[in-house]
Amino acid sequence: MLTILGFLMITAFMILIMNKKMTPLTALVLIPLLIVYIAGFGEELGKMMKEGVNEIALTGVMLIFAILYFSLMIDAGLFEPLVNAILKAVGxxxxxxxxxxxxxxxxxSLDGDGSSTYIIVVAAMLPLYKKQGMNPLILTCIIMLAGGIMNILPWGGPTARVMSSLKLSHTQIFVPMIPLMLIGLxxxxxxxxxLGIKEKKRIAKHGKYxxxxxxxxxxxKDITLRRPQLLYVNLILTLILLTVMILDIIPLSIAFMIAFCIAAVINxxxxxxxxxxxxxxxxxxxxVAGMIFAAGIFTGILNGTGIMTAMGNSIIEIIPESWGNFLNVITAVFSVPLTFFLTNDAxxxxxxxxxxxTGSQLGIPPDVLGRASLVGQASHLLSPLVPSTYLLVSLAGVEFSDHLKYxxxxAIGSSIIMLIGALILGII
Structure with a gap:
């Protein structure tokens, strides 16, 4: 019953937003609220929603001030030299x-933080897409594909979770994945x-987007906000901020809040x-913050009701026992839908x-299954349960539904290529 409810919620969400019947924010809140209330969890809804929002609160605060900080830097002209250099290179x-x-x-993406990657890359590249009249969906597509592969880095999140969950080292999980990441890239x-060739032909035929x-x-652009004389000051401040982020000196949300306030006063x-x-x-x-907190409610309900765990276990249970010797391949294949429909933690x-x-009973080492479980990360960042996805589409000014369809x-192609590569190289 819980599994059916889970897939019903996610299917309804996908259909409604892809057909543009609801916004992601309203769908993330109302769909689980309605379905779970009907299922008889009404008395516990408030607690589950509160826990979901609490878990994601610092992420929401971080994104608010990250957007304000980098938007200020764009207005001040910090990225102008980079944009001009890239424009000169690509013509x-x-x-x-x-x-x-x-x-x-x-x-x-080498820093392992998806949110900062989205902000920096969109800030640098979107002006180029505008000048050339390119579709911004191409920008969000490429960023997400590359980010999905780089997310496998040990400090990116999923790999660290695998190592922690299975109590294995990075040499057992990550190092063998390096050739596979190169194939993915x-x-x-x-x-x-x-996509570049297709867009070039489209522009030649139909004109600029x-x-x-x-x-x-x-x-x-507002030239009155430009601060070219403070270029190096802003660059130093940004580098300090990125250093604090990489070294994890203070919580990232607090770092962005402080950095924005300093930047605002200086500029x-x-x-x-x-x-x-x-x-x-x-x-x-x-x-962005609204959608982040709405996603917190969605995942809070999925976790609180046990729906998320039930969905995962149900998918595992449908595998026939006779397929046991292929558990490594099955894990890799099912990691695509499982990491899409579930959070990484779940x-x-x-x-x-x-x-x-299960693998230990069949003689399949845990490190093999751990690496197999990472194959689906190539598609994971497209999931509606990933908060940073909403940041990306908001920064680029595109609809989440359009980004998902495009x-x-x-993304599925990335996962297939990763799976084939993993089998050929014997990584899983």
């Missing part, structure tokens, strides 16, 4: 732009090239200018130990 060539997007995302660059959102991170000492910056970008920050701490316990086939 008016969509193919070079898409490949450049994949390369920049790969490099920035090769696929991403091939996709970037294909014009339907950009006024709420994206690049926004409307815009006049109160009216500070208010102008905040009011200019408040809509974007609030829109999958790696709740489901993976059950899989490895990127899904390429």
């Amino acid at each position: 008016d060539n969509p193919v070079k732009t898409t490949i450049g997007t994949a390369l920049l995302t790969t490099l920035v 090769t696929w991403v660059f091939i996709v970037a090239y294909i 014009q339907k950009y959102s006024a709420q994206d991170i690049a926004g409307e 815009y000492p006049q109160l009216k200018d500070q208010q102008k910056i905040i009011s200019k970008h408040a809509g974007n920050a609030l829109g 999958y790696y701490f709740g489901i993976l130990p059950v899989i490895t316990a 990127t899904l086939k390429w």
Whole structure:
């Protein structure tokens, strides 16, 4: 019953947002609320929703101030030299732009933080897409594909969860995955090239893309907010912020809050200018935060009712016993839907130990199954349960439903390529 409810909730959510019948925010809150209340969990709903929001609160605060900080830096002109350098390198060539997007995302993703990667790459590349009249869905697609592969880094999250859950070292889990990541990244660059060629032909035939959102991170340029004389000051402040983030000196939400306040005072000492910056970008920050907290309610209900665990266990139980010797391949295949429909915590701490316990009876080592469980990460970041996904689409000014439809086939392609590569190389 719980499994049916879980898939009913997620299916209803996907259908409604992809057909643009509801916004992600309203769907994330109302669909689980309605279905679970009907199922008889009414008395516990408040507690579950509160716990879900509490778990995601710091992430929401971090994203609000991260958007405000980087938006301020864009207004002040911090990224202008980078944008101009990239524009000079790629010229008016969509193919070079898409490949450049994949390369920049790969490099920035080395810090392991998806949110900062999205902000930095979109801030640097979206102005180029606008100048060339390219579809911003291509930008979000390539960023997510590259980010999904780089998410396998030990400090990215999933791999750390596998090592913690199975009590294994990075040499057992991550090091064998490095060749597979290179295969995945090769696929991403091939996709970037294909999308660049298609966009170049589209522009030549139909003209430049014009339907950009006024709420994206690049926004409307206001030359009165430019602070070229503070370029190096802003660069140093940003580098300090990134260092604090990488070394995890203080919570990231607090770091962004402090950094924004310092940047606002340095760049815009006049109160009216500070208010102008905040009011200019408040809509974007609030829109992202709203969806983040709504996602907290959604996952809070899934966890609190036990639906998330039931979904994972039910999928495992449908595997015939005769397929036991292929558990490593089955784990890799099912990691795609499981990491899409479940959170990483639910999958790696709740489901993976059950899989490895089964594997031990069949003589399949836990490190093999641990690596197999990471194959699905190539598609995981497209999941509606990943908070940073809403940040990406908001920064680029595209609809989540449009991004999902555009990127899904390429993300599944990434997972298939990773699976084939893992089998050929004997990684799983």
